[in-house]
Amino acid sequence: MRLVQVVVPAGKRETILAELEERGIDYVVTDETGSQGYTGVVYFPLPTQAVEDVLDALREAGLERDAYTVVVDAETVVSTKFEELQERYEADESEDRIAREEITAKATDLAPKLGPFLVMTVVSAVVAAAGLLLDSPAVVVGSMVIAPLIGPAMATSVGTVIDDREMFLRGVKLQAIGFGAAVAAAAGFAFLARTVHLVPPLSPAELLSIGQIRERLTPDFLSLAVALAAGVAGAFSLSSGVSTALVGVMIAAALVPPTAVIGIGLAWRLPTTVVGSTVLVLVNFLSINLAALAVLWYQGYRPEHWFRLSEARSATLKRIAVLAVAIAVLSVFLGGVTYSSYQHGQFEETTRMEVQDTFESGEYAALSLVDVEVTYARTPSPISPPDRVVLTVGRPDGTSYPDLAETLKREINAATGYDVAVQVRFVEIQTAGGDVTPATDATAALVRPTRGPTAAG
Numbered sequence: 001m002r003l004v005q006v007v008v009p010a011g012k013r014e015t016i017l018a019e020l021e022e023r024g025i026d027y028v029v030t031d032e033t034g035s036q037g038y039t040g041v042v043y044f045p046l047p048t049q050a051v052e053d054v055l056d057a058l059r060e061a062g063l064e065r066d067a068y069t070v071v072v073d074a075e076t077v078v079s080t081k082f083e084e085l086q087e088r089y090e091a092d093e094s095e096d097r098i099a100r101e102e103i104t105a106k107a108t109d110l111a112p113k114l115g116p117f118l119v120m121t122v123v124s125a126v127v128a129a130a131g132l133l134l135d136s137p138a139v140v141v142g143s144m145v146i147a148p149l150i151g152p153a154m155a156t157s158v159g160t161v162i163d164d165r166e167m168f169l170r171g172v173k174l175q176a177i178g179f180g181a182a183v184a185a186a187a188g189f190a191f192l193a194r195t196v197h198l199v200p201p202l203s204p205a206e207l208l209s210i211g212q213i214r215e216r217l218t219p220d221f222l223s224l225a226v227a228l229a230a231g232v233a234g235a236f237s238l239s240s241g242v243s244t245a246l247v248g249v250m251i252a253a254a255l256v257p258p259t260a261v262i263g264i265g266l267a268w269r270l271p272t273t274v275v276g277s278t279v280l281v282l283v284n285f286l287s288i289n290l291a292a293l294a295v296l297w298y299q300g301y302r303p304e305h306w307f308r309l310s311e312a313r314s315a316t317l318k319r320i321a322v323l324a325v326a327i328a329v330l331s332v333f334l335g336g337v338t339y340s341s342y343q344h345g346q347f348e349e350t351t352r353m354e355v356q357d358t359f360e361s362g363e364y365a366a367l368s369l370v371d372v373e374v375t376y377a378r379t380p381s382p383i384s385p386p387d388r389v390v391l392t393v394g395r396p397d398g399t400s401y402p403d404l405a406e407t408l409k410r411e412i413n414a415a416t417g418y419d420v421a422v423q424v425r426f427v428e429i430q431t432a433g434g435d436v437t438p439a440t441d442a443t444a445a446l447v448r449p450t451r452g453p454t455a456a457g
Contacts, residue, residue, distance in 0.1 A: 001077055001086075002051050005070040007032075008040045012062040019061045020044060023054065026081045045077040047086045052099035071102060097239040097299050100162060106238055107158035110151030111170055118181055120148045124252070125182035126189045128260035132212045133190070133199050140212055140257055141249075147256045150248035152178065153231070153285075154238050157292040160319055163303040163312035175285065179259065186263025194267055204270055216261040217273060219280035220341055221334050224327070227254045227284040231291025238292075239299055254284040283330045290323040340384070347386050347416050348374050354411045355391060364404065368394040370427060388421045394429040 008016055013029070020027050020042070027044035046054055051071060055063075063069075098106075112120075124147035131139030156171030158164070193199050208214060230251045237247040258280045265273035293316065303312045352372050359367045371392040376384040389412060393404070401424075409422035 001074040002046050002048055003072050003074040004044055004046055004051065004054070005072075006042045006044075006058065006063065007068055008042055009062070009064055010039050012064075013040060015061045016042065016058055016063060019057055020054075023057070024081055024085055025054070026079050045074055045079070045082050047082075047089045048098055049089045050085065051102065053089075055099065055101065069101070071099065097301075100301055103158055103239055103296075103301065104162060104164070104167075106244075107151075107155045107167065110238075110244065111155040111167075111174060112148055112151060114174070114177070117148055117151075117174055117178065120146055121178045121181050122185040124148075124256055125185040125260055125263065128256045129186040129189045129263055130193075132210065132216075132257065132260055132264060133193060135210045135212050137212065143256050143260070144249045144252035147248070147252035149175075149178065149255055150234055150244055150251045153251065153288050153292060154234055154244075156289055157235065157296050158238070158301070160293055160316050161296045161301045161312060163308045163315065179281070179285070182256070182259045183262050183266070186260040187266040188263070190264040190267035202268075204268060207264070207268055208270075208273065212257070213261055213264065216258045216280065217276055218341060219258075219276060219283065219334055221331070223254075223280055224283055224287055224331065224334060227287035228291045230254050230284075231288035232295055234288065235292040235295035235299075239296065239301070251288060254288065255281060258284070279330055279333050283327060283334065286323050286327050286330070290320060290327065293320060293323070344374070344376075344386070347418065348372060350416050351389055351412050354415045355408060358408060358411055364401065364407075366396055366399070367401070367404075368429070370394050386416075386418050386420050388423065390423045390425065392425045392427060394427050396429055398428065 006016070008029070017027065017029065025044050025046070027042050029040050029042050031040050055069065097103075111117075124143045127146070128140055128143035131137070131141075131143060152171045152174035154171070155167050156175065159166070159168030159171055194202075208217060230247070230253075233247045234244065234251055237244045258277045261277040262274055262281065265271075265277060297316050297320075302309055351374070352369065355369050355372070358364055359369060369391065373390040373392075374386050375388045375390070376386055389408075391408065395401075405422050405424045408424065409420070412422060413419055
């Protein structure tokens with residue numbers, strides 16, 4: 001619910017009040033003395049969905065742009081007329097959104113001044129880089145909470161649909177500056193941490209094996225889905241008038257950690273990591289803007305003046321097309337990563353099945369598969385063939401199986417089509433009763449390392 005206060009210009013009072021009465025709106029008029037010939041202020045409550053419609057009608061009745069209008073939240077309105085008005089507007093679900101003037105004000109407020117925006121962006125990037133190097137999900141989430149990234153994206157989209165060029169350019173400017181500042185801050189912090197040994201000396205392979213970093217190295221179509229969902233949620237939260245704080249965390253989740261990975265990749269001089277994370281960030285930026293823009297246009301937000309409608313429609317369609325084409329181009333990379341991930345999953349599943357089939361009969365029937373670990377030819381790259389398979393195998397005693405690695409290598413290579421090295425590590429499995437227990441049964445099994453691994457290939 002909203003309480004609207006409208007300054008009435010001289011000579012327009014009767015027309016404006018007649019419009020309110022015709023619509024069944026309760027109002028109160030106070031006589032005021034002010035500049036430019038304004039003679040009174042009209043106060044009236046409205047359902048949220050009715051604000052834009054009623055204000056447009058009042059402007060057609062003679063309310064001037066110079067006559068300021070104030071729209072504030074109202075907690076409760078007790079009035080029979082208001083209840084009837086609310087029922088009438090709530091019956092039209094397509095209008096379940098705040099007024100154009102309100103969303104413009106909210107988008108403006110969400111896009112902060114450049115100074116505070118830069119400070120918060122730099123701080124969030126540094127915190128994210130620290131969390132990634134510490135492999136701490138809690139710290140990474142904290143960096144998302146303080147990141148001021150929802151405002152610029154929403155300002156860009158709102159500025160497009162209402163044909164506010166200044167707001168659009170401000171949103172684009174803040175997004176570009178924020179991205180550059182975040183990468184620079186993360187790279188500087190990571191370089192400092194590496195130089196002064198705030199973190200242990202890490203090789204590229206050790207760095208990229210950190211869980212929080214590894215998660216941002218393989219941007220696939222799931223990443224695209226997350227970014228699109230974040231943009232849709234941001235636009236709906238903005239247009240519905242609810243808090244955007246939680247949605248801002250979701251948008252930051254799609255942008256802040258991969259941006260910090262870019263900085264870490266620069267500090268460790270890993271160009272493949274930088275390229276992969278940059279693609280992920282760009283796809284997320286573009287997808288959030290595309291989804292928000294499409295949602296706001298679909299919800300019916302348009303310029304105030306009808307003669308600017310054609311220009312706004314043209315600009316919106318052009319920007320949607322540009323964003324869609326850019327995402328499609330970058331999606332070629334996402335498609336390659338997605339297909340590679342699918343191949344990796346298929347290889348690991350086939351390998352597991354072949355090993356288990358080998359252990360089900362014959363001389364290896366006493367063995368059980370504990371774990372399968374696959375390494376790939378180029379660790380920093382998500383698009384790489386399998387290079388080595390390390391199998392952890394449980395055995396009930398110290399029996400030697402000198403041909404096991406070669407046998408498994410032959411079976412795996414034949415089933416998968418990849419020529420990979422196979423390494424077997426044995427663990428001894430014992431139970432109190434002396435029976436063989438699978439290594440995965442943690443309640444009964446005692447797993448004890450024995451002799452070193454055997455290998456083939």
